[in-house]
Amino acid sequence: MEKERGYNMQIPEIQITKSWRKSISMSFDTQGVLQVRAPKFMLSGQIDNFLLKNSAWIDKNFQKITQRIKNKKKYLLWRELQNLETISDLEQYFKQEAKKYIIPRCNELAQKYWFTHAWIRITSAATRWGSCSSKKTLNFSYRLVMSPVECIDYVIIHELCHLRQMNHSTKFWKEVFSIMPSYKIYENHLKNEGWKYTL
Numbered sequence: 001m002e003k004e005r006g007y008n009m010q011i012p013e014i015q016i017t018k019s020w021r022k023s024i025s026m027s028f029d030t031q032g033v034l035q036v037r038a039p040k041f042m043l044s045g046q047i048d049n050f051l052l053k054n055s056a057w058i059d060k061n062f063q064k065i066t067q068r069i070k071n072k073k074k075y076l077l078w079r080e081l082q083n084l085e086t087i088s089d090l091e092q093y094f095k096q097e098a099k100k101y102i103i104p105r106c107n108e109l110a111q112k113y114w115f116t117h118a119w120i121r122i123t124s125a126a127t128r129w130g131s132c133s134s135k136k137t138l139n140f141s142y143r144l145v146m147s148p149v150e151c152i153d154y155v156i157i158h159e160l161c162h163l164r165q166m167n168h169s170t171k172f173w174k175e176v177f178s179i180m181p182s183y184k185i186y187e188n189h190l191k192n193e194g195w196k197y198t199l
């Protein structure tokens with residue numbers, strides 16, 4: 001017998017706000033509530049039709065947002081366990097941690113794979129994990145220190161490889177691959193989970 005579907009599915013909370021607007025739109029807020037913005041005189045049946053028509057989009061994005069919320073909760077719990085909430089200046093704390101870990105690790109990997117670099121700086125960059133200047137200075141965001149150590153290695157190796165290839169050419173990726181064959185996992189992790197490593 002075919003299993004009945006749909007009953008276990010979680011349904012998002014829906015909040016409808018009507019205002020003087022021409023068309024209906026919706027998005028999930030950070031709490032996972034579906035915020036529907038509808039024109040003032042739209043009938044509830046029309047709103048229902050709109051929701052029904054977009055049910056696939058709603059399901060997909062609701063799953064995504066609930067997963068994010070779960071992850072964020074896990075991360076916050078982890079932070080609590082680390083007793084980090086007692087540290088008044090978290091940014092300063094992570095910057096120090098980053099300096100303590102990333103700089104020596106970068107020097108170690110540079111030596112191991114014959115790279116010559118100039119300064120290593122820990123920055124507050126929000127959107128990039130690392131960068132490499134034409135003067136061979138390497139920059140790493142302090143946020144990186146919150147990510148798994150393999151991800152830190154990946155970003156270090158990525159930036160070190162830019163010392164030889166100042167681009168993202170096939171040659172560059174070959175170089176990264178030769179040092180860290182599994183780099184894709186960590187690149188993807190940072191792409192998908194990187195948002196967690198913020199304060």
Ligand SMILES: [Zn+2]
Pocket residue numbers: 158162167168
């Ligand atoms: Zn790059």
